[in-house]
Amino acid sequence: MENRNNKSQIKREGLSRRNVLELGALGLAAAILPGAAFAADKKLKVAAIFATPIEEPWDNQIHVALQRAEKELGIEYKWSEKVQTADFSRVMREYAQGGYELVLGDAFAAERESRRTAKQFPKTAWLFGSGAGPAEPNFGVFDNWIHEPAYLSGLIAGKMSKSGTIGAVAAMGIPEVNRLVNAFFAGAREVNPNIKKKVAFIGSFFDPPKAKEAAVAQIDAGVDVIYAERFGVIEAAVDKKILAISNMSDQSSLGPDTVITGPVWDMYPTVEQAIKLVRAGVFTAQDYGDFSRMAKGGSHLAPYHKFDKTLPADVKDLVEKKKAEILEGNFRVDVDENTPVSD
Amino acid sequence: MSAVFEQIFQVGFLAAIIRIATPLAFATLGEMFSERAGVLNLGIEGIMLLSAMTGFTAASLSGSLWLGVLAAVLTGMLMGALHALFTVVLGLSQHVCGIGVTLFSSGLAYFLYRLIFGQQSVPPNIKGFQTLPIPILSDIPVLGPAVFNQFALVYMAILAIPVAAFVLYRTPWGLSVRMVGENPRAADSAGVSVIATRFQAVILGGALMGLAGAFLSMAQFNAFTFGVVSGRGWVAIALVVFGRWDPWRSAGAALLFAFVDALQLRMQASGLGHIPYEAFLMLPFIFTIVAMAVMSRNAVAPSALLKPFRREER
Numbered sequence: 001m002e003n004r005n006n007k008s009q010i011k012r013e014g015l016s017r018r019n020v021l022e023l024g025a026l027g028l029a030a031a032i033l034p035g036a037a038f039a040a041d042k043k044l045k046v047a048a049i050f051a052t053p054i055e056e057p058w059d060n061q062i063h064v065a066l067q068r069a070e071k072e073l074g075i076e077y078k079w080s081e082k083v084q085t086a087d088f089s090r091v092m093r094e095y096a097q098g099g100y101e102l103v104l105g106d107a108f109a110a111e112r113e114s115r116r117t118a119k120q121f122p123k124t125a126w127l128f129g130s131g132a133g134p135a136e137p138n139f140g141v142f143d144n145w146i147h148e149p150a151y152l153s154g155l156i157a158g159k160m161s162k163s164g165t166i167g168a169v170a171a172m173g174i175p176e177v178n179r180l181v182n183a184f185f186a187g188a189r190e191v192n193p194n195i196k197k198k199v200a201f202i203g204s205f206f207d208p209p210k211a212k213e214a215a216v217a218q219i220d221a222g223v224d225v226i227y228a229e230r231f232g233v234i235e236a237a238v239d240k241k242i243l244a245i246s247n248m249s250d251q252s253s254l255g256p257d258t259v260i261t262g263p264v265w266d267m268y269p270t271v272e273q274a275i276k277l278v279r280a281g282v283f284t285a286q287d288y289g290d291f292s293r294m295a296k297g298g299s300h301l302a303p304y305h306k307f308d309k310t311l312p313a314d315v316k317d318l319v320e321k322k323k324a325e326i327l328e329g330n331f332r333v334d335v336d337e338n339t340p341v342s343d
Numbered sequence: 344m345s346a347v348f349e350q351i352f353q354v355g356f357l358a359a360i361i362r363i364a365t366p367l368a369f370a371t372l373g374e375m376f377s378e379r380a381g382v383l384n385l386g387i388e389g390i391m392l393l394s395a396m397t398g399f400t401a402a403s404l405s406g407s408l409w410l411g412v413l414a415a416v417l418t419g420m421l422m423g424a425l426h427a428l429f430t431v432v433l434g435l436s437q438h439v440c441g442i443g444v445t446l447f448s449s450g451l452a453y454f455l456y457r458l459i460f461g462q463q464s465v466p467p468n469i470k471g472f473q474t475l476p477i478p479i480l481s482d483i484p485v486l487g488p489a490v491f492n493q494f495a496l497v498y499m500a501i502l503a504i505p506v507a508a509f510v511l512y513r514t515p516w517g518l519s520v521r522m523v524g525e526n527p528r529a530a531d532s533a534g535v536s537v538i539a540t541r542f543q544a545v546i547l548g549g550a551l552m553g554l555a556g557a558f559l560s561m562a563q564f565n566a567f568t569f570g571v572v573s574g575r576g577w578v579a580i581a582l583v584v585f586g587r588w589d590p591w592r593s594a595g596a597a598l599l600f601a602f603v604d605a606l607q608l609r610m611q612a613s614g615l616g617h618i619p620y621e622a623f624l625m626l627p628f629i630f631t632i633v634a635m636a637v638m639s640r641n642a643v644a645p646s647a648l649l650k651p652f653r654r655e656e657r
Contacts (some may be wrong), residue, residue, distance in 0.1 A: 052569075053453065053569055054462055055462065055463075055466070055568065055569055056569070057464075060464050061464075063462075064464060167612070173619075173620060173621075198612045198614070199611070199612075199620075200608060200611040200612055200620070201611070201620045201621075201624065202624075203620075203621070203624040204570060204573060205570070206568060206569045206570025206571075206573070207570050207571070207573040208564045208566065208568050208570075208571060209366075209559050209563045209564045209571065209573075210573065212563065212564055213359055213362070213363060213563075213604075213605070213608055214608045214611070214612075216355065216359060217350070217355075217359065217605070217608040217609045217611070217612050218612045220350060220353055220355035220356070220359075220609070220612075221346070221350060221609070221612045221613070223612075231466065231566075231568055232564060235468075235564060235565060249464045249465060250465075251465050253465055254465060254468065339619070339620070341614055341617055341620075342611065342612055342613060342614030343614050
């Protein structure tokens with residue numbers, strides 16, 4: 001018995017001696033190599049995982065914000081795009097194990113998987129675009145809460161429509177899309193209670209030729225101001241010489257004489273807040289959706305560009321007044337996520 | 344409901360049908376030539392996408408739309424040749440190689456596009472084809488503005504139908520194509536080169552698919568984006584069966600599909616009660632499935648379809 005104990009003790013001692021040696025070697029290496037890995041002011045490593053190519057407007061806004069953060073906030077940024085649901089957890093794990101402290105992305109196609117995987121890496125902060133809520137301890141969510149500028153665009157559309165019929169061509173009847181389209185129509189109805197609305201869905205996120213045909217069908221039915229939730233609609237408005245409202249980013253360049261303005265989503269405030277919290281070590285699982293609202297700078301109305309001169313003063317005043325009310329918190333744009341239908 | 348009827352009798356409705364049918368007609372004719380020679384080309388979806396990309400890129404860089412169309416056609420021919428190399432010369436599985444060509448072409452299209460244009464928030468666009476009214480004919484009431492005030496590529500599609508029928512049924516080469524698709528062994532003993540004929544037919548098919556792609560990114564729309572093809576290639580494969588491998592019937596099938604698609608877009612705009620929009624979106628596809636089931640009962644596929652030809656092999 002005693003013998004055995006001795007033996008194991010020797011073994012343990014041997015092991016610890018080797019460990020000491022290893023540590024020494026590491027220390028030596030650290031002293032010799034003034035590598036970035038040991039620098040005190042090391043950059044925060046941030047990654048993003050997108051389910052679609054980054055050209056997709058929704059994911060593109062996240063990507064653009066992170067690129068800006070890379071320049072302005074001194075982070076290291078890497079991303080993966082077109083990650084299929086089946087690969088989602090694997091990519092999450094790779095980033096977590098690769099030392100990334102904050103990982104963003106869109107989790108709409110992998111809600112359950114992403115939450116399950118996030119739990120396994122409590123030291124990493126996860127912040128995903130999601131239709132569901134945050135998950136303790138480290139899974140925060142955000143979404144494109146840009147219904148406020150969509151409402152303001154609706155005010156303009158309602159005022160500018162001569163035919164009294166306005167339209168919207170959108171991807172599909174999901175909450176993220178519905179609340180924008182509904183807010184747009186609510187704005188128009190605010191200024192013209194008798195306004196007629198037309199809605200068409202194309203059944204996919206990317207099919208510009210189809211979106212264009214859907215828009216042409218609406219224009220044939222009398223629509224003279226159209227909300228281009230998807231790519232393809234503005235082109236129809238240009239061809240048919242009617243007015244358009246863009247979506248997600250400033251798309252005036254697609255039709256300078258056609259696009260009045262439109263809701264713009266700016267993910268920078270969300271990204272900035274998350275980075276701030278992670279750096280301070282106080283990132284928590286919560287809904288960061290409020291950082292996409294106008295009051296936080298997370299969304300705004302695109303500049304009028306050419307329409308700055310031609311848009312009637314009373315319309316501009318009306319928009320400014322409502323905008324001020326929203327920013328002051330005195331007016332709340334209703335969130336209506338029911339699928340809109342044509343009148 | 345009356346709002347729908349009101350729209351159906353508008354010129355815009357007829358024009359929309361023609362516009363929606365054009366890329367389908369090109370693609371369907373292309374697939375038909377390939378299948379008549381005995382080669383199923385499942386690469387169609389990818390070939391259309393890659394052609395849409397190269398066509399748009401060439402037009403954007405050179406400033407010439409027709410140079411873009413040429414690039415798209417050449418791309419289609421090149422990818423057709425690739426598919427023919429695998430399936431005709433090497434005699435590999437047409438299903439597997441076709442899917443392979445689609446995956447490869449799609450990946451290549453997105454990769455090259457990113458390489459050339461970088462990653463932009465708003466897709467770069469060109470000034471696409473403008474409608475070209477044909478004198479006198481465009482003055483015919485209703486039909487004139489709908490059919491004869493269209494893009495140049497639409498007229499090409501309309502002309503392509505009788506030309507395809509003539510080539511297939513009235514020329515020696517067309518006879519060879521039909522022979523190698525029905526009975527390659529007999530064709531071979533009659534001195535027709537099965538390999539060469541099939542190769543040519545698949546390349547011609549690729550060229551037509553290239554035109555379909557060019558129409559999508561340069562006439563119907565003026566930019567290349569993800570999903571610009573969105574399954575239109577797969578629809579064309581179904582339309583070939585629906586059209587019983589005949590140019591006239593295939594073009595008719597494309598026109599019918601376009602009719603239902605244009606109709607459902609107008610029904611969505613008419614607010615028909617509270618029917619879910621998905622029901623409208625489904626219509627063209629339900630129509631195709633039903634029509635295919637009914638029409639294809641007497642249809643006979645080319646008997647050598649899917650069968651690679653190897654000389655002196657039983």
